[in-house]
Amino acid sequence: MRALIEKLEREHTLSAVEFTALIEGRNETAAELLFEKAVAQRQKYYGKDVYLRGLIEFTNYCKNDCYYCGIRRSNRHAQRYRLTKEDILDCCRMGYALGYRTFVLQGGEDPWYTPERIEDLVRSIKKEYSDCAVTLSVGEHSHAVYQSWFNAGADRYLLRHETADPNHYSSLHPEAMSLENRLRCLWDLKEIGYQVGCGFMVGSPGQNAEHLAKDLLFIRTLEPHMVGIGPFIPQKDTPFGKETAGTLELTLYLLAIIRLMLPEVLLPATTALGTIHPMGREKGILAGANVCMPNLSPTSVRKKYALYDNKICTGDEAAECVQCLCRRIERIGYKTAAGRGDHIRIERK
Ligand code: 5AD
Numbered sequence: 559m560r561a562l563i564e565k566l567e568r569e570h571t572l573s574a575v576e577f578t579a580l581i582e583g584r585n586e587t588a589a590e591l592l593f594e595k596a597v598a599q600r601q602k603y604y605g606k607d608v609y610l611r612g613l614i615e616f617t618n619y620c621k622n623d624c625y626y627c628g629i630r631r632s633n634r635h636a637q638r639y640r641l642t643k644e645d646i647l648d649c650c651r652m653g654y655a656l657g658y659r660t661f662v663l664q665g666g667e668d669p670w671y672t673p674e675r676i677e678d679l680v681r682s683i684k685k686e687y688s689d690c691a692v693t694l695s696v697g698e699h700s701h702a703v704y705q706s707w708f709n710a711g712a713d714r715y716l717l718r719h720e721t722a723d724p725n726h727y728s729s730l731h732p733e734a735m736s737l738e739n740r741l742r743c744l745w746d747l748k749e750i751g752y753q754v755g756c757g758f759m760v761g762s763p764g765q766n767a768e769h770l771a772k773d774l775l776f777i778r779t780l781e782p783h784m785v786g787i788g789p790f791i792p793q794k795d796t797p798f799g800k801e802t803a804g805t806l807e808l809t810l811y812l813l814a815i816i817r818l819m820l821p822e823v824l825l826p827a828t829t830a831l832g833t834i835h836p837m838g839r840e841k842g843i844l845a846g847a848n849v850c851m852p853n854l855s856p857t858s859v860r861k862k863y864a865l866y867d868n869k870i871c872t873g874d875e876a877a878e879c880v881q882c883l884c885r886r887i888e889r890i891g892y893k894t895a896a897g898r899g900d901h902i903r904i905e906r907k
């Protein structure tokens with residue numbers, strides 16, 4: 559294992575067979591070594607800074623029907639909501655006052671939120687908060703639509719690829735969705751000039767080490783600016799409601815591998831990681847993550863954006879979340895960074 563980890567550190571990649579061996583052969587010693595090397599790389603580029611992004615979950619309507627997701631179209635138990643433009647601008651106002659300089663607009667693929675309406679949102683936010691970055695996370699769209707949002711000022715886009723294996727992809731999604739289109743979107747976004755984030759769930763039903771090796775090799779090829787990974791967590795009203803959750807241990811291991819593959823990547827310690835373990839996000843940072851995305855959505859809708867069960871931070875006011883997170887980050891010897899927190903290779907606009 560040591561030889562594989564040293565090779566990964568040196569060459570920033572491995573073959574599919576080697577990645578599979580690294581994952582299947584993992585043990586505590588290997589994990590410790592990986593974390594140590596991942597933290598050293600992160601230290602080199604970002605020091606002890608952890609970037610905060612204000613997450614605004616602005617609609618839980620979704621036309622898709624992903625088998626794992628609590629806001630899937632077929633979930634009749636989901637209480638649907640949609641924030642208005644004014645609600646969203648209020649979130650930004652509060653977030654700005656709390657020190658956020660990145661707003662992440664995340665939502666289901668909600669047909670009411672047409673490309674024009676989203677474009678208008680982006681323009682309005684960028685007009686009022688020109689020193690902030692806007693990240694969109696609203697699913698699959700055409701090149702032309704992505705271009706129009708970029709022209710309106712959107713800086714970054716998050717679209718997890720979910721799994722890089724076509725068969726595994728089909729087992730997680732209905733036939734109307736394809737890995738091919740998902741990847742087309744990611745390449746379009748990158749070509750347009752967004753800072754792009756892909757990613758996947760750890761421990762999704764049917765996932766094995768070969769699938770994960772493919773995910774890692776896809777990440778190597780795409781070279782995204784951001785990678786979002788978190789454990790799969792069952793949501794009781796979905797077809798995967800009785801499946802087992804992904805583990806903290808494997809998620810941390812993969813975070814460290816991704817840090818070694820892309821030393822400069824922006825890597826969040828996700829809410830899902832904080833949900834499966836009370837210290838999940840802190841452990842994520844200690845394994846190489848350098849971003850946290852606390853919730854800025856109004857408390858009245860927090861519980862409704864339930865992609866999975868028992869999600870944390872659904873009862874707290876935005877200000878409480880920031881304070882709590884800052885304290886957590888400081889307690890482990892890190893500090894929250896002011897500013898937009900762009901990828902190192904991106905020129906500030
Ligand atoms: N458990 C963990 N993560 C999930 N996501 C969706 N449903 C779940 C779940 N049950 C993730 C997907 C999606 C992101 C917004 O949330 O990876 O891309």
Ligand code: FES
Pocket residue numbers: 852853870871874878879880882883
């Ligand atoms: Fe939200 Fe702790 S980060 S309450």
